[in-house]
Amino acid sequence: MIKPLKLQKNMMALVMQIQPDGQLRIMSQQNLDQKSLSEEDYELQLDFLQGLGVHVQTAAELIITTGHMSRLLEEEDEFDEDDELIFEPDEKLLELLAARKVLQFKKKLN
Numbered sequence: 001m002i003k004p005l006k007l008q009k010n011m012m013a014l015v016m017q018i019q020p021d022g023q024l025r026i027m028s029q030q031n032l033d034q035k036s037l038s039e040e041d042y043e044l045q046l047d048f049l050q051g052l053g054v055h056v057q058t059a060a061e062l063i064i065t066t067g068h069m070s071r072l073l074e075e076e077d078e079f080d081e082d083d084e085l086i087f088e089p090d091e092k093l094l095e096l097l098a099a100r101k102v103l104q105f106k107k108k109l110n
Helices: 039-058 060-075 091-098
Strands: 012-018 024-030
Touching (some): 024 039, 039 060
Antiparallel strands (some): 012 024
8 A cells, every 4th residue: 555645735745655466556645735825726637637547447558659769869969948838830831820720718718
């Protein structure tokens, strides 16, 4: 059994422990202060933590593959966190934006 952590206010944790038989035990924990968060933000954070736990349990192969590729890139020194990505939109995209032919989406889809 994984012992609960002493979390600071508004902290969340996903703890994983490898069992002697090789199985992975996962525990999520939170210490969100409902008084300091809006109801929407509080529920959003709970959903995020719950969803993260579900992804770890159900999409382990995808997570492992992504982690492996990331490690390979770091080893090859092709990935530098200091590098800045610059987005240069295509001319056609700029034309469509100017003509208002591109749909705008909300940041949060709830």
